[in-house]
Amino acid sequence: AQSVTQxxxxxxxxxxxxxxxxxxxxxxxxxxxFWYVQYPNQGLQLLLKxxxxxxxVESINGFEAEFNKSQTSFHLRKPSVHISDTxxxxxxxxxxxxxxxxxxxGSGTRLQVQP
Amino acid sequence: ETGVTQTPRHLVMGMTNKKSLKCExxxxxxxxxxxxxxxxxxxxxxxxxxxxxxxxxxxxxSRFSPECPNSSHLFLHLHTLQPEDSAxxxxxxxxxxxxxxxxxxxxxxxxxxx
Numbered sequence: 195a196q197s198v199t200q201x202x203x204x205x206x207x208x209x210x211x212x213x214x215x216x217x218x219x220x221x222x223x224x225x226x227x228f229w230y231v232q233y234p235n236q237g238l239q240l241l242l243k244x245x246x247x248x249x250x251v252e253s254i255n256g257f258e259a260e261f262n263k264s265q266t267s268f269h270l271r272k273p274s275v276h277i278s279d280t281x282x283x284x285x286x287x288x289x290x291x292x293x294x295x296x297x298x299x300g301s302g303t304r305l306q307v308q309p
Numbered sequence: 310e311t312g313v314t315q316t317p318r319h320l321v322m323g324m325t326n327k328k329s330l331k332c333e334x335x336x337x338x339x340x341x342x343x344x345x346x347x348x349x350x351x352x353x354x355x356x357x358x359x360x361x362x363x364x365x366x367x368x369x370x371s372r373f374s375p376e377c378p379n380s381s382h383l384f385l386h387l388h389t390l391q392p393e394d395s396a397x398x399x400x401x402x403x404x405x406x407x408x409x410x411x412x413x414x415x416x417x418x419x420x421x422x423x
Contacts (some may be wrong), residue, residue: 198351226410237313237399237414238352245410284352288410296342296365297412299352 196221196287200300208308209277215270215303217259217285227268228286228297229259238284244268255279280307311335313415315400321421322390330385330418332400339404341383342412343375346397358383390422 199218207213219225226245230238242253249261259270268285282304286297313334322328334341343355357365358377372394374386383400397419401412 228411230414235416237315237416238401239414240411243411296354296357297352297410298354301349301351 196225196289196298198285198287198298198300200285200303202303203301204304204306206306206308207275210274212273213271213275213279213305215283215285215305217268217270217300219266219268219285219287221266221287221289223289225287225289227259227261228288229253229257229268229270230284230286230299232282232284232302234281241270241283275305275307277307277309279305281305313400313402313413315398315415315418317418318416319419319421321423322387323423324390324392326390327386327388329387330398330400330420332383332385332415334381334383334400334402334413334415336402336413337404338402338413339380340402341377341380342401342403343383343385344399344401346399346417348396352399355385387420390420392422395420395422 229241285300376384400415
């Protein structure tokens with residue numbers, strides 16, 4: 195069975211400051227990793243993903259995440275946040291090689307960017 | 310319409326009502342999912358359909374009944390619900406190949422059970 199832990203339920207940060215949202219996972223098989231973002235009253239949108247290849251993945255709006263297999267982590271980072279980044283962020287994992295496509299989600303981290 | 314759409318966006322129902330949630334995907338995907346999102350809890354996978362066949366049912370009470378008539382449509386039929394079933398119900402779809410684990414979500418139906 196897989197599990198995902200997002201240690202921080204809320205992360206307040208000032209605009210233009212850097213931020214890191216932590217995600218750790220456990221799995222007995224190889225994994226694919228995802229970060230989703232949810233804005234108020236909306237569904238989840240894919241932010242970035244790790245399937246294979248380079249362990250550092252980037253999104254179009256300045257976020258990046260690094261897959262660290264030894265530490266079973268996939269932390270999300272941004273060097274300078276904007277007010278518009280205020281949202282809930284979910285880390286998710288799926289099994290890499292078994293064909294099972296369902297996602298297991300963490301409990302989410304609410305990023306609150308203050309002016 | 311593009312992506313994944315869900316109707317209705319909001320639903321208020323009594324415990325004795327019967328209602329249905331509808332999800333439609335316009336992405337040519339072959340797998341569809343229902344998730345439940347409750348306050349202060351992780352998203353819970355409810356059902357998975359692959360090629361219109363139910364492949365996962367995560368111990369969901371029988372008062373929730375899914376239906377997948379074709380690869381583009383997914384329904385969740387609701388009857389005799391409980392107040393604790395109030396939540397945001399999210400539908401998602403995914404395709405084939407290496408990207409098959411990447412899921413695209415609809416905006417959700419906010420359900421309130423009185």
